[in-house]
Amino acid sequence: MRRYFFEALTVLLFAGSLAFFWECIEYLARRDYVAALILLFIGLSVIAVGKEMARLALAQKE
Amino acid sequence: MSEGALQPAVAKTSQRWRAFADVVALALGINVWVSIVLLPSLFAGRWTSPGNALPLLVLVLGLWRRSELLLLLLFPAALLLPVGFTPELASPHVYGPARFIIVSVGLIAYLLGVSFFTSFYEPPPPESTRPLASASKPQPPRWQRRYRMYWAFTILSVVFPATLLYAANFDEATQAFLRQMYPARTQQMLAVLDLTVIVAWVLLYGRFFVGLLRLHRTGDPDLARRITRLRLDMEVSRPKPRPAFYAGVVLAIGFLLLFLFTRNLL
Numbered sequence: 001m002r003r004y005f006f007e008a009l010t011v012l013l014f015a016g017s018l019a020f021f022w023e024c025i026e027y028l029a030r031r032d033y034v035a036a037l038i039l040l041f042i043g044l045s046v047i048a049v050g051k052e053m054a055r056l057a058l059a060q061k062e
Numbered sequence: 063m064s065e066g067a068l069q070p071a072v073a074k075t076s077q078r079w080r081a082f083a084d085v086v087a088l089a090l091g092i093n094v095w096v097s098i099v100l101l102p103s104l105f106a107g108r109w110t111s112p113g114n115a116l117p118l119l120v121l122v123l124g125l126w127r128r129s130e131l132l133l134l135l136l137f138p139a140a141l142l143l144p145v146g147f148t149p150e151l152a153s154p155h156v157y158g159p160a161r162f163i164i165v166s167v168g169l170i171a172y173l174l175g176v177s178f179f180t181s182f183y184e185p186p187p188p189e190s191t192r193p194l195a196s197a198s199k200p201q202p203p204r205w206q207r208r209y210r211m212y213w214a215f216t217i218l219s220v221v222f223p224a225t226l227l228y229a230a231n232f233d234e235a236t237q238a239f240l241r242q243m244y245p246a247r248t249q250q251m252l253a254v255l256d257l258t259v260i261v262a263w264v265l266l267y268g269r270f271f272v273g274l275l276r277l278h279r280t281g282d283p284d285l286a287r288r289i290t291r292l293r294l295d296m297e298v299s300r301p302k303p304r305p306a307f308y309a310g311v312v313l314a315i316g317f318l319l320l321f322l323f324t325r326n327l328l
Binding site: 031032033034035037038039041042045046048049051052053055056059060 | 243244251254255258261301302303304306307309310311313314317318320321324325
């Protein structure tokens, strides 16, 4: 059960990070570079958390 | 000298050494606090802000606990807090190029001094000495290469962040760009840019400087292998989030707050 919970969180976090990357591109198009850079860091942080969740899901599977 | 007489002498030398290291760290830390927080606060008329005293508290706590984490990470991070609340403290009106260089030298002296004094412990005097045969031989070329790389890393770890901060704060093109893009919030954006430079540099330093040196730290290969195997066994038998998970959560929330702050949504 925990494995599915971790897998669902992983998918959610990866999708969330993609949303932040998308917003980053939007702000780049508007030439707001500082906002784009901050959003890029948010996306990277969220994807790092998702990666850890994926590792935990994999450990549960084993 | 008998062993009983040697022990108090060693303890006294160690105590004297620790007291000396604490005084040096306190003097260097106060110098950094004065140059980064106190003088700019006086210049900007914000010296009564309660956040200004926080770095000093962290410094004293770090010295009291003799904690490397407090002295080398939390104290420099606490110095950024007053700047975060009052971005004018880091404006080019406060820092000319000459003053920037002086403050940089003070900060580097603090970091190098504290990292040296907290990790260097004077060994007890030996009861007898005998020269080793290898000590009379010239240094092997592989160690000469290593030392050259260590010196290059040390120099680059000073040059890189100083250049990035100089470009962000004193480059005419950057200043003109900030004034054009953020006419009403230039100081705030400059503070964000400085913070971004620092975060980016810490990440680069951890990945490409400390990461490479970690590969050189071989130690006892058998023991290192056993510890790695034990750690892997523990991770598989009882999976739990690694520090990267908590760091990711804290960074995500921090950058999100920063984003909302820069958008004036907080």
